[in-house]
Amino acid sequence: MRDSLYLxxxxxxxxxxxxxxxxxxxxxxxxLPVGLRVLVNQSADQLTARAEATPLIVGARxxxxxxxxxxLYFESDIPETMRYAEAIRLDTMGLAQPIPLYVRFTARGYxxxxxxxxxxxxxxxxxxxxxxxxxxxxxxLGARVAEQLGVEPGGTVVSSPESVFxxxxxxxxxxxxxxxxxxxxxxxxHAIFVDVKTAWVIEGLVHGHVDLSQAGAATGILRRDxxxxxxxxxxxxxxxxxxxxxxxxxxxxxxxxxxxxxxxxVPPDQRSEAILRGRYESPDERSQIVVPVSVMDELxxxxxxxxxFVIAAVVVVGLSTFATAILVFLLSLRLRRREIETMVxxxxxxxxxxxxxxxxxxVVLLMGVLLATTLTLLTSQFGSSAIRALIF
Amino acid sequence: xxxxxxWSSKRRLVSAVGLGALLACGGDEPREQAAASxxxxxxxxxVNYPLQYFAQRITGDVVRVVFPAPADLxxxxxxxxxxxxxxxxxADLILLNGAGYAAWTSRVSLPAxxxxxxxxxxxxxxxxxxxxxxxxxxxxxxxxxxxxAFTTWLDPTQAIQQAAAIRDAFAAxxxxxxxxxxxGFAALEADLMALDEQFAAAVVxxxxxxxxxxxxxxxxxxxxxxxxxxxxxxxxxxxxxGGMWRDFRRLLSDHPANWMLWEAExxxxxxxxxxxxxxxxxxxxxxxxxxDNGDYLSVMQANAEHLARAYGRVGS
Numbered sequence: 001m002r003d004s005l006y007l008x009x010x011x012x013x014x015x016x017x018x019x020x021x022x023x024x025x026x027x028x029x030x031x032l033p034v035g036l037r038v039l040v041n042q043s044a045d046q047l048t049a050r051a052e053a054t055p056l057i058v059g060a061r062x063x064x065x066x067x068x069x070x071x072l073y074f075e076s077d078i079p080e081t082m083r084y085a086e087a088i089r090l091d092t093m094g095l096a097q098p099i100p101l102y103v104r105f106t107a108r109g110y111x112x113x114x115x116x117x118x119x120x121x122x123x124x125x126x127x128x129x130x131x132x133x134x135x136x137x138x139x140x141l142g143a144r145v146a147e148q149l150g151v152e153p154g155g156t157v158v159s160s161p162e163s164v165f166x167x168x169x170x171x172x173x174x175x176x177x178x179x180x181x182x183x184x185x186x187x188x189x190h191a192i193f194v195d196v197k198t199a200w201v202i203e204g205l206v207h208g209h210v211d212l213s214q215a216g217a218a219t220g221i222l223r224r225d226x227x228x229x230x231x232x233x234x235x236x237x238x239x240x241x242x243x244x245x246x247x248x249x250x251x252x253x254x255x256x257x258x259x260x261x262x263x264x265x266v267p268p269d270q271r272s273e274a275i276l277r278g279r280y281e282s283p284d285e286r287s288q289i290v291v292p293v294s295v296m297d298e299l300x301x302x303x304x305x306x307x308x309f310v311i312a313a314v315v316v317v318g319l320s321t322f323a324t325a326i327l328v329f330l331l332s333l334r335l336r337r338r339e340i341e342t343m344v345x346x347x348x349x350x351x352x353x354x355x356x357x358x359x360x361x362x363v364v365l366l367m368g369v370l371l372a373t374t375l376t377l378l379t380s381q382f383g384s385s386a387i388r389a390l391i392f
Numbered sequence: 393x394x395x396x397x398x399w400s401s402k403r404r405l406v407s408a409v410g411l412g413a414l415l416a417c418g419g420d421e422p423r424e425q426a427a428a429s430x431x432x433x434x435x436x437x438x439v440n441y442p443l444q445y446f447a448q449r450i451t452g453d454v455v456r457v458v459f460p461a462p463a464d465l466x467x468x469x470x471x472x473x474x475x476x477x478x479x480x481x482x483a484d485l486i487l488l489n490g491a492g493y494a495a496w497t498s499r500v501s502l503p504a505x506x507x508x509x510x511x512x513x514x515x516x517x518x519x520x521x522x523x524x525x526x527x528x529x530x531x532x533x534x535x536x537x538x539x540x541a542f543t544t545w546l547d548p549t550q551a552i553q554q555a556a557a558i559r560d561a562f563a564a565x566x567x568x569x570x571x572x573x574x575x576g577f578a579a580l581e582a583d584l585m586a587l588d589e590q591f592a593a594a595v596v597x598x599x600x601x602x603x604x605x606x607x608x609x610x611x612x613x614x615x616x617x618x619x620x621x622x623x624x625x626x627x628x629x630x631x632x633x634g635g636m637w638r639d640f641r642r643l644l645s646d647h648p649a650n651w652m653l654w655e656a657e658x659x660x661x662x663x664x665x666x667x668x669x670x671x672x673x674x675x676x677x678x679x680x681x682x683x684d685n686g687d688y689l690s691v692m693q694a695n696a697e698h699l700a701r702a703y704g705r706v707g708s
Contacts, residue, residue, distance in 0.1 A: 091504075097505065116501070116503070116504055117481065117501055117502070117503045117504075118503060118505060131478060132478075132501075133501040134474040134477040134478055134481070134500060134501055135474055135477065135499070135500055135501070136499040136500065136501075138501070178474075195501040197498070197499075197501075243471075243473075246471060246499055247471050247495075247496075249499055251498065
């Protein structure tokens with residue numbers, strides 16, 4: 001038996017290119033459907049883990065998927081905005097802790113997440129350097145943002161204008177970096193956090209400028225009546241909030257009408273959650289409440305349907321490749337007729353010769369399966385990191 | 393789930409607060425700096441002295457109440473530095489006056505779950521500040537930086553309601569001490585009701601008598617006791633300019649008052665000139681910051697005595 005195995009091994013080693021091609025084919029046939037499944041499962045786990053950690057999301061009526069993707073991953077288009085009054089209403093209900101989110105603006109390609117201090121406690125985010133948010137105009141960077149921008153606490157980040165063609169639009173805000181968050185292996189690593197009021201400053205709803213009733217503001221005034229002072233376009237609005245000008249920053253109108261994109265609602269128990277969801281079922285309700293994990297499950301169901309088709313295709317391709325491999329072996333038997341005759345002439349029995357041939361096939365199959373298993377293990381080990389790098 | 397439970401207990405204590413409070417809401421060395429829950433004692437921060445006084449009366453030694461504004465500043469217009477804001481963030485509760493008092497609270501990040509808006513139940517009774525200049529610029533159009541009269545505690549009945557809000561928040565946060573809080577509140581309520589009677593008695597002879605005030609901060613006092621007050625914008629520590637005196641004489645001809653309320657003693661020169669015009673300056677300290685002598689109650693009792701002089705109960 002050892003002799004047969006030796007002969008089979010020497011044959012495979014001598015025809016190393018043919019052997020390598022066969023092993024690669026077998027490896028791919030086995031690995032592709034299995035590895036794909038592992039990757040898809042890991043992606044699903046990654047996506048649902050954050051959704052599972054987020055009990056409920058309230059947003060304006062519209063696409064639930066857009067709302068969830070924007071609120072959890074700070075991706076996708078900006079969902080319909082709603083009034084901050086909704087967060088106050090939710091708080092007044094007493095059924096859940098509301099954490100408002102305003103995810104609309106960006107700075108150097110990274111999303112600016114306007115929220116409240118409760119968000120950091122809710123996500124378990126720790127400050128690795130500097131401090132958390134304290135003053136209007138402060139921002140806290142996700143670990144990856146700080147790393148990639150090379151910015152430390154005390155530095156600044158400037159918000160990006162929404163449109164380069166909007167010359168008369170809102171000026172960018174220079175935000176002071178108060179701190180950098182510890183690495184959390186989540187989309188929070190790739191975001192810039194500000195107080196929701198700072199997000200409103202970026203939008204121009206909150207701003208600071210010289211006191212128009214003071215003599216120094218004369219050049220910025222278009223018209224002055226007994227009770228109305230109208231400023232002209234030259235009125236300088238501060239683009240950075242400093243200790244010297246912070247007191248001039250003011251809110252226009254009723255703050256409860258200011259926009260937010262979503263509210264993370266954290267009910268204390270399942271009963272409160274059920275009651276809260278019921279409150280939003282009314283047909284007159286202008287807001288929607290979604291369970292992120294359900295929305296993500298729907299998305300994953302779609303992905304899994306596609307995955308089934310892909311795996312079916314891979315299996316068909318695999319079967320045809322396997323058939324080709326068998327054909328290769330059968331053809332090689334024809335090509336090796338003289339070799340087999342020689343083995344017979346030197347006294348090799350039919351069984352021994354068949355055993356040598358079978359050994360060659362078994363070795364190739366075993367090596368292919370072994371490699372495929374190794375690749376699958378590597379995928380399950382490092383796939384999640386690769387997926388995170390791709391989707392976050 | 394742990395986090396959810398933690399919020400649940402917080403939820404109960406700030407039921408009267410909401411995120412609305414979050415919205416309603418340099419160079420100074422804070423009088424007192426303290427980290428939250430030092431040595432296991434809960435720590436509560438306030439935005440003015442009256443709230444600190446009310447909270448201390450209610451809690452006794454159960455809670456440490458901190459009001460960190462510098463003594464020489466009006467807390468209504470104070471802007472704390474980042475490290476002081478961090479102390480507020482670390483407190484177990486933050487007592488807000490509401491009514492737009494301490495506008496700095498809207499320019500910093502404070503944890504909504506810890507905010508207690510003590511005047512939340514008074515919102516329908518708030519008085520708007522008149523004479524605000526409207527201005528317009530940018531896409532937002534015309535708007536006014538108008539405000540709400542924020543010295544809510546000058547009406548003792550409102551002060552009682554604010555104190556009740558503090559008691560309720562404390563009882564929700566530390567239910568094991570509810571009896572202590574109830575006892576403290578009852579004693580404070582009795583004192584504030586007595587103060588209310590004292591104010592009412594001080595002005596009872598002629599509440600509609602014309603009265604002047606150096607600052608528009610007495611709106612709730614005026615409403616509570618039916619007073620007739622016209623205000624200017626004079627600082628006790630500054631000499632009024634020529635134009636201000638001219639306007640003052642015009643005001644005096646329309647509103648012939650013999651007394652003028654001041655938040656603090658005016659400069660001697662200002663006082664002398666007022667007397668020349670037949671107006672006696674008299675101090676009515678709103679007590680927004682910690683008084684140099686005595687406490688909130690003694691300052692308010694002194695205010696009542698001064699009112700009694702102005703309104704003829706006691707000879708001047």
